[in-house]
Amino acid sequence: MRLLRRCVSAAGLCLLLACVACAPPRSSQITIGAKNFTEQVVLGELLAQEIEAATGQKVARRFYLAGSYIAQQALISGRIDAYVEYTGTALTAILKQPLPPMGQRQPERVFETVRRIYEERYKVRVEPGLGFEDTFAMVVRGYDAREMKLKTISDVAPHAQQMRRGVSYEFEERPDGLRGLEAAYGLKFDGDPRLMDLGLLYRALQNRQVDIVAGNSTDGPIRELGFVALEDDKHFFPPYEAVPLVREDSLQRHPEMQRAMDRLRGMVSADEMRSMNNAVDGEHKDVADVVREFRKSKGL
Numbered sequence: 001m002r003l004l005r006r007c008v009s010a011a012g013l014c015l016l017l018a019c020v021a022c023a024p025p026r027s028s029q030i031t032i033g034a035k036n037f038t039e040q041v042v043l044g045e046l047l048a049q050e051i052e053a054a055t056g057q058k059v060a061r062r063f064y065l066a067g068s069y070i071a072q073q074a075l076i077s078g079r080i081d082a083y084v085e086y087t088g089t090a091l092t093a094i095l096k097q098p099l100p101p102m103g104q105r106q107p108e109r110v111f112e113t114v115r116r117i118y119e120e121r122y123k124v125r126v127e128p129g130l131g132f133e134d135t136f137a138m139v140v141r142g143y144d145a146r147e148m149k150l151k152t153i154s155d156v157a158p159h160a161q162q163m164r165r166g167v168s169y170e171f172e173e174r175p176d177g178l179r180g181l182e183a184a185y186g187l188k189f190d191g192d193p194r195l196m197d198l199g200l201l202y203r204a205l206q207n208r209q210v211d212i213v214a215g216n217s218t219d220g221p222i223r224e225l226g227f228v229a230l231e232d233d234k235h236f237f238p239p240y241e242a243v244p245l246v247r248e249d250s251l252q253r254h255p256e257m258q259r260a261m262d263r264l265r266g267m268v269s270a271d272e273m274r275s276m277n278n279a280v281d282g283e284h285k286d287v288a289d290v291v292r293e294f295r296k297s298k299g300l
Helices: 002-021 038-055 068-076 087-094 107-122 142-148 154-162 169-173 178-185 198-206 220-224 248-253 256-264 270-281 287-297
Strands: 031-035 060-065 082-086 124-126 136-141 165-167 212-216 227-229 242-247
Touching (some): 031 038, 031 068, 038 082, 038 256, 060 068, 068 082, 082 087, 136 142, 165 169, 242 248, 242 256
Parallel strands (some): 165 212
Antiparallel strands (some): 136 227
16 A cells, blocks of 8 residues: 555656646746745745835746655756745755754754755755744644643653654655654654645644644644644754745846845744744635735835
């Protein structure tokens, strides 16, 4: 069954790559990309609106790209001009760099490594961070956290064999994902994890189909549904600072884009990101309206 899932996933990846490859050639219009979960779409819309304000041009949106690899291929092939990535994801999942030793995972060091390699390999500029970090978070139901006294990921170890875990397809394969986490914490779960799209993880947790999921620290449903994000007490996960990636040739053709990137530097806090995510997921507001209201609140 697991082999079948991998084959289906591989076939889907090939189809998506074909779609990226067959997309229309680049035009003079700026195109912003985003991966296929709420926060990414919010951030993609934030970049697009700010660039429109800076350039006076209509920006094309190419959102819901299925994962980091697809977004990267779209960027380096020129199908998009920019998107927001996370430094830890860029380091491990895209640039295939080894995880630094646990004591050497400072945000500044990871950022500089990522910045240098993108410039050397792809002529892509890694802009300064938007102001927040969205790290992976192991999330459990609030009731279970209280009953089993779960505060840290280390606390899960004595209960792991009785807990069903749910993770995204990408998280299962990444070096900073499931296998590395289980090894670092000595977690001995029973059976294979349940694999699903990111958007389904919290629904599965709420419906008791799984007992622990690998989410993201800024996800709105964590607070909205009374879940608990466990502390990464061994500091396994590297920094995941949200940074815009922008093609150098795009900046040369549209220098006003840099003004937009400069305006957004340090503009978004983790709490503000959670609020925007929840406004879209929990309150079902339109993404463009949520971003427009946020920009207005910042005087942009």
